[in-house]
Amino acid sequence: MLVVDDTEFNRTLISAMLRQAGFRRIQHAVDGFDALRKIDDELPDLVILDIVMPGLDGFEVCRRLRADGRFADLPVLVQTALSNTEDRNKAFQLGTTDLITKPIDRHELLARVRIHLENRMLIQDLQLYRARLENELGMAREMYDHLLPTAAMFDRIRHDSGVHIRHHRAVSSELGGDIWGVIPLPEERFGLYLLDMTGAGVSAALNAFRMHTVLHELSTLATQPARFLTEANARAVGLFDSGERAAMIHGVVDPNAGTFTYATASCRRPILVRRGTPDAILGHADGAPVGEAAGSVYRLRTLPFGPGARLMLYNKAVLAALPVTGPRSAERLLAELAAIALQAPVLDDARDAMIAALVEAVGDRPGQDMTLVFLGKDVREPLGAR
Numbered sequence: 596m597l598v599v600d601d602t603e604f605n606r607t608l609i610s611a612m613l614r615q616a617g618f619r620r621i622q623h624a625v626d627g628f629d630a631l632r633k634i635d636d637e638l639p640d641l642v643i644l645d646i647v648m649p650g651l652d653g654f655e656v657c658r659r660l661r662a663d664g665r666f667a668d669l670p671v672l673v674q675t676a677l678s679n680t681e682d683r684n685k686a687f688q689l690g691t692t693d694l695i696t697k698p699i700d701r702h703e704l705l706a707r708v709r710i711h712l713e714n715r716m717l718i719q720d721l722q723l724y725r726a727r728l729e730n731e732l733g734m735a736r737e738m739y740d741h742l743l744p745t746a747a748m749f750d751r752i753r754h755d756s757g758v759h760i761r762h763h764r765a766v767s768s769e770l771g772g773d774i775w776g777v778i779p780l781p782e783e784r785f786g787l788y789l790l791d792m793t794g795a796g797v798s799a800a801l802n803a804f805r806m807h808t809v810l811h812e813l814s815t816l817a818t819q820p821a822r823f824l825t826e827a828n829a830r831a832v833g834l835f836d837s838g839e840r841a842a843m844i845h846g847v848v849d850p851n852a853g854t855f856t857y858a859t860a861s862c863r864r865p866i867l868v869r870r871g872t873p874d875a876i877l878g879h880a881d882g883a884p885v886g887e888a889a890g891s892v893y894r895l896r897t898l899p900f901g902p903g904a905r906l907m908l909y910n911k912a913v914l915a916a917l918p919v920t921g922p923r924s925a926e927r928l929l930a931e932l933a934a935i936a937l938q939a940p941v942l943d944d945a946r947d948a949m950i951a952a953l954v955e956a957v958g959d960r961p962g963q964d965m966t967l968v969f970l971g972k973d974v975r976e977p978l979g980a981r
Contacts, residue, residue: 596613596618596620596621596622596639596640596641596642596643596708597621597622597623597624597630597633597634597639597641597642597643598610598613598621598622598623598624598643599623599624599626599627599629599630599642599643599644599645599648599653599656600623600625600643600645600648600674601625601626601645601648601649602645605645605674606623606625608699609643609674609699609704610623612699612701612704612705613704613705613708616705618708622639626648626649626650626651627648627650627651627652627653627655627656628650628651630642630644630656631651631656631659631660634660634666634669638665638666638669639669640670640712640715641669641670641671641672641708641711641712641715642660642669642670642671642672643672643674643695643704643708644656644657644671644672644673644674645673645674645675646673646674646675646682646686647675647676653673653675653686654685654686654689657671657673657686657689657690657691658689658690660690661689661690668715668718668719668722669715670692670693670711670712670714670715671690671691671692672691672692672693672694672695672707672708672711673686673691673693673694673695674694674695674696674697674699675694675695675696675697676696676697676698692711693707693711695707732770735770735797735800736766736770738804739774739800739803739804742774742776742804742807743762743775743776744760744775744776744777748777748779749761751779752777752779752785753973755779755783755785756783756784756785756848756850757850757972757973758785758848758850758970758971758972758973759942759969759970759971759972759973760777760787760968760969760970761942761943761946761968761969761971762775762966762967762968762969763946763949763950763965763966763967763969764964764965764966764967765950765953765959765964765965766964770795770796770797770799770800770964771792771795771799771800771803771910771912771963771964771966772791772792772793772794772795772796772798772799772800772802772803772841773789773790773791773792773803773910773912773964773966774789774790774803774804774806774807775787775788775789775790775908775966775968776788776807776810776811778811778814778817780817780818780847781818782849782851783849783850783851784818784847784848784849784850784851785847785848786814786817786818786820786823786845786846786847786848787845787846787847787848787908787968787970788810788823788843788844788845788846789843789844789862789908789909789910789966789968790803790806790807790810790841790842790843790885791841791842791843791862791910791911791966792806792839792840792841793838793839793840793841793842793884794839795963795964798836798839802834802835802839802841803841805834806827806831806834806841806885809827809830809831809834810827813826813827813830817845817847818847820845820846820847820856820857820858820893820895821858821892821893821894821895823845823858824843824845824858824859824860824882824885824893825891825892825893827843827845827885828860828883828885828886828887828889828891828893829889831885831886832886832887832888832889834886835886839886840861840884840885840886840887841860841884841885841886842860842861842862842863842884842885842910842911843859843860843861843862843884843885844857844858844859844860844862844863844865844880844908845857845858846858846865848900848970849900850900850972853899853900853901853902853972854897854898854899854900855867855897855898855899855900855906855970856895856896856897857878857895857896857897857898858882858893858894858895858896859879859880859881859882859893859896860882860883860884860885860891860893861880861881861882861883861884861885862880863880863908863909863910863911863913863914863926864877864878864879864880864926865877865878865880865898865906865907865908866878866906866907866909866929866930866933867898867899867900867904867905867906867907868904868905868906868907868933868934868937868938869903869904869905870903870904870905870937870938870940871903871938873934874934875930875931875933875934875937876898876930877926877927877930878896878898879894879896881894882894900970900972901972902972902973903972904970904971904972905933905937905942905945905969905970905971905972906969906970906971907933907937907949907967907968907969907970908967908968909929909965909966909967909968910964910965910966910967912963912964912965912966913929913953913965913966913967914926914929915963916953916956916957916963916965917929917956917957918956918957928956932949932952932953932956933949935948935952936948936949936951936952937949937969942969942970942971945969945971946967946969949967949969950967953965
């Protein structure tokens with residue numbers, strides 16, 4: 596602890612009270628400048644500070660300490676004979692933790708010192724916990740990024756099928772449990788899935804990582820969306836704990852047939868936009884959640900996906916964030932936003948317009964991680980022109 600007082604008798608008296616109570620590491624500072632030097636050299640656990648001192652008074656010492664982020668949580672107990680309410684308020688406004696009235700009462704001094712030392716220890720423990728948690732969340736997000744399709748994969752898909760793929764992830768303060776991926780298939784086709792775990796946090800993220808492995812083990816079934824979901828569900832039933840579920844969509848893009856053939860498991864409805872047409876098409880979304888029950892059956896659906904088409908998949912957090920009032924559903928509002936934004940001729944511009952529309956509607960800090968995947972079909976060039 597550091598006792599700051601320009602009067603030697605006061606420093607000695609306060610130190611004696613503290614030592615009698617069992618405190619041993621006590622330093623002195625004779626004025627405000629001396630206090631700031633000593634605090635900068637070695638951070639104390641608590642400062643007992645006199646207000647009325649020559650040169651640099653206690654008010655200014657408090658102000659300078661609180662202006663430095665290193666000392667934001669340092670307990671500062673001000674000892675003062677000031678009875679003026681305005682001066683006492685000023686002390687608190689400048690960052691004083693607590694006041695001790697002169698003449699100092701031993702019992703009051705020790706009670707306030709102990710409670711603020713305990714509070715400081717709690718704050719330090721919380722800061723360490725928060726730092727560890729943020730580090731673990733950062734590692735989890737880095738792992739998530741490594742699981743996503745790469746730019747090289749996007750280039751390969753575009754070269755083979757003429758389909759552009761873009762995505763967007765709006766990160767919240769909570770770790771999400773959604774994952775998406777691309778599975779290359781024969782004949783210029785490719786599979787596309789988006790899985791969205793219920794809940795949030797570490798358990799949801801771990802389940803998403805586990806399901807990523809499962810889905811790639813099932814890649815030989817990716818040409819059959821309904822069977823792909825059936826097998827994924829069978830694996831998830833044995834993998835998830837009670838109450839854990841996932842919404843999912845898996846589909847096959849066939850650029851030659853001009854179709855997106857898909858199956859859904861309690862997911863959000865895919866949105867299709869055709870450039871030059873004013874309305875968006877909402878696809879179907881049915882089927883039991885993945886992991887809910889063994890033997891669930893999933894239906895096959897098809898959307899047209901020819902030249903000029905835009906397809907958007909998204910997780911539940913996108914709809915949850917939309918401010919919907921009246922009879923209009925969140926899906927319908929999202930489709931209306933997409934019908935305008937996805938008209939841009941370049942998919943990058945269409946994605947950016949969609950993100951801007953969402954930010955305007957829900958803000959740039961969502962309550963949960965939001966994931967959106969965009970597909971755009973080019974006008975197909977003759978094979979020899981590539």
